[in-house]
Amino acid sequence: MQAWLTVNAGSSSLKCALFDPQGPCLARGKVSGLPDAAQLSWQVGNQPVCRQALPEVAGPNWQSAALAALLHCLHSTGDWQISAIAHRVVHGGMRYAQAQWLDDACLGYLRSLESLAPLHQPYNLALIEQCAVQLPGRRQLACFDTAFHQQMPALAREYALPRALSEAGVLRYGFHGLSYAGLRSRLAELEPQRHLGRVVMAHLGSGASMCAMRNGVSQASSMGFSALDGLPMGTRCGQLDPGVLLYLMRERGMDADALEQLLYRESGWLGVSGLSSDMRTLRASSEPAARQAIDLLAYRLQRELGSLVGALGGLDLLVFSGGVGEHDAALRAQLCQASQWLGIRLDEQRNQAGTGLISHPESAVGVWVIASDEEAQMARELRQALAAG
Incomplete structure (x- = not known):
């Protein structure tokens, strides 16, 4: 066959x-x-x-x-x-x-x-x-993964660096685009009236990011030039003051290879907890540092959601996906509890079930859990490429 x-x-x-x-x-x-x-x-x-x-x-x-x-x-x-x-x-x-x-x-x-x-x-x-x-x-x-974000507004892609660097490609690219493109297709089926409105999607796994969309087009991403930016991840640091890098270079004698090892492989949930980069292990642990890693992720999610809602001018739909986003009901509840000012209300039983619509009927914002399927999106893109010749 x-x-x-x-x-x-x-x-x-x-x-x-x-x-x-x-x-x-x-x-x-x-x-x-x-x-x-x-x-x-x-x-x-x-x-x-x-x-x-x-x-x-x-x-x-x-x-x-x-x-x-x-x-x-x-x-x-x-x-x-x-x-x-x-x-x-x-x-x-x-x-x-x-x-x-x-x-x-x-x-x-x-x-x-x-x-x-x-x-x-x-x-x-x-x-x-x-x-x-x-x-x-x-x-x-x-x-x-970067292609989905190529239509972001020019201002959302720029850093305040000399123009020559921007023209050479030092821009915000955004990532997890295959996941977001697939989620966009599925959301259009589930929310035919609101899917083209103001949407924030959260792809949460050992790699994690959030994306703001309007009319099905990426408007802003928590990730930028590299896949280090934004949320703290399994072993990646997330957002970091560039001054920290200058300090590590000057005071700790770290070179580019040492910084890459630290920022990509030794930081994030692993670095904060000193225990694991696996959210399931952190959830099962009684160590205070494990709880701190979880709470830091929830806090950064709250901060990033507020930023993306600001870029959109409001919020109609919030989507959770990725291994952690799909399976960690406590993290979803923690973020939504902190974001009630947006009109978000969760249905506790639906959130525990962890699939489909999990918001309360009276919630001003629809909250969904949708499984990420990057492979299905790749098959769609392959079909399109073959049809184009």
């Missing part, structure tokens, strides 16, 4: 999905815990068919081994004939405002952006190379 493959590589996981060219998702697989404690799961339709540890998937070449393990499951559970592949690529820079067929020139440009997204871009590109080896001859499409 002919199928399309989507490949979504993160810093510690690899997700693949198979889609019928006519639309439905046929199968999904994931390798998590990379690179040292890899666990594979695979399902066909809604039926799990494989779950196992992968001790052999470790070390610097984990991308190749993880992809090979998923492709083995793929071929052992159906006669799938893969005709095209879509890849999530976190950063498309100034050049790409829509999905792009991959060639040497495109890959060269994307490699030049690796320092702007070191937890993702190198892995995204490594999987593109591995697919060319393990699935030769297939057309490969890059789907960019």
Whole structure:
């Protein structure tokens, strides 16, 4: 059976999905815990068919081994004939405002952006190379997280830096665009009257951001030039006074590599708690520092929501998504309680159920929990690219 493959590589996981060219998702697989404690799961339709540890998937070449393990499951559970592949690529820079067929020139440009997204871009590109080896001859499409935000107003993209730097690409790009584009499509089905109004979406996971939308177009993002900005994340610091970096360089002797290690891999919930970058572990802990990490995230969510509502001039809909946004009812309640001034009222039972509309019927703002499906959005973009020729 002919199928399309989507490949979504993160810093510690690899997700693949198979889609019928006519639309439905046929199968999904994931390798998590990379690179040292890899666990594979695979399902066909809604039926799990494989779950196992992968001790052999470790070390610097984990991308190749993880992809090979998923492709083995793929071929052992159906006669799938893969005709095209879509890849999530976190950063498309100034050049790409829509999905792009991959060639040497495109890959060269994307490699030049690796320092702007070191937890993702190198892995995204490594999987593109591995697919060319393990699935030769297939057309490969890059789907960019930054493309969704290319229509942001010019002022929302600018930093107060010398114009030459802005013209060279030092701008606010925004990320999680594939997630937001998919959520926008789903919200149009669920809220046909209000989805083009003033909407704030919160993609909350180990990587986290918020996005303000009007008329279905991104107006502002909590993330900026890199995927470090905005909310505190699993291991990333979020918003930081640039003076802290000057201090660390001058007084602590830290160079660029040391700063990258600190800001991308040792900060965020992990750094504050000293315990874990996993929100489930923090929730289960009785340590005061774990609670502090959670409360800091909730406080920054409250601050960022107020900023985005200010950019929109009001709020009609608030959407939670991502692993934490979809499953942490306490965090949703904490943010909405702090944001009652916006007219938000949660329905406690609906919030605990954690899916669909969770606001009270008398709430002035509709509050939704919608599952993120980046793979389905990638399949949409692949369909559009193939239709365009």
